[in-house]
Amino acid sequence: MCVAIPARVNSIQGEQAEVGIGGITRTVSLQLTPEAKVGDYVIVHTGYAINVLDQQEGEETLRLIEAIARTA
Amino acid sequence: MKYVSEFRDSALAKGLIAQVCRLSSTPARFMEFCGGHTVTIFRYGIRQVLPQTVTMVSGPGCPVCVTANKDLDKTIALAHFPDVILATFGDMLRIPGSHSSLQQAKAEGADVRMVYSAMDALNIARENPEKHVIFVGIGFETTAPTIAASVLQAAKEGLDNYYILSLHKLSPPVVKALLDSGEVNLDGFICPGHVSTVTGSQAWEFISRDYGIPCVVSGFEPLDVLHSISMLVSQVETKRAEVEIAYRRGVQPEGNPTALRLMREVFAPCPADWRGMGEIPASGLKLREAYLEFDAETAFDIDSGPTRETEGCLCGQILRGVATPQDCPLFGKACTPEEPVGPCMVSSEGSCSAYYRYGGEHA
Ligand code: SF4
16 A cells, blocks of 8 residues: 555656656656656655655665675 | 666575575564565565574554454445545455445445545546545555645645545554564564655654664565665674664655645544554544544544454454464455455455465465
8 A cells, every 4th residue: 555656757847747657657746745856756656756766875775785795 | 777677686686685594593573564565575485585583474554454344334334425426545445344345335326436546536526516525545654645735735725525534544653552562572673665755764763762673664676675684684683773774765764844744734643443453542643623624524424333343354463463364264265365355365465465466375
């Protein structure tokens, strides 16, 4: 039920955005993430963006996992 | 970064599994709260690759599963009111209440509509001004802010035919109730990623502080879950109990302040009934005084009659982490996803459904 998926913000009109999710375009509400900008990836849950994904943190987590996988 | 495929890399997964095997020497039981994590764990066969020292226990993080029959009965009673359109997330349709389900109510002529978003429910209200549109507000902190946003939108537009039946649940109070019951012994806790996106990792501090149990907030891809398990094992082996975030791309310690503000503007905590656990104080959400005009329970005189529990179904114990689906004599026999008996088999995130679909040998 808390399923939420990453989607790229393609355009913004007021409190709504067109986002791309795996090739499909959908309209989502930005009421919970007014800070979202075009080009950002957001986490979409039941038609609402609930957060903007942090690319730097995502890359950092992957680097960390790579380091663990190398030493293990 | 696409945020999906990167976190499904099988070579890295093998590395994380090797790390868990190398680090783990103390037997440990970890609970994954969230049904979404249960699904990831089963879909990717994670239980099978963990060392014998690590046991995973599924928790109560499936909102439709924990909804009490009394509340399900209310949704069904509301659907039968004249001039009512009952809008609901699809997860709710087939969940059996005491005597019926929303799907059955629909077959009997009630206007029950499945929606993907509170925005869709609002649209139905706009398009049907002569009808009362009731949206079943279900879900944890992830979902409650979206429903709150829809109420604020309805208030802004002056919509007077939009109502919420607020069955929302809060996650930290149920975890506290589980831990206080002493029924489950846990050595680590995988905190729900998208609840934490809203609440922040701070919501779980009490678990490590008051109960000395390590916590890791996890994302939903297989690498996220394996990484979280390795972080929990590391805490166990070094005798630490902290709240760590393995899902930093989606979760900050303080959460999403806008979502929290909207949720708190519209809703206030209230006692709530949980399947298998009874009433837990301050574990639900009700509409605040200022938004009572949107409250379905205030607007409609709901009489759902006496409740009845499904005989033989162990969902209550399974949600508390004290039984597994295999303990249920009906599992895979009288109860399957095609002909479900209890909510844990109906919901795709329910433990019984996950065991059935991915457990292999139906176990
Ligand atoms: S297998 Fe079916 S009857 Fe048994 S606990 Fe699960 S949902 Fe209930």
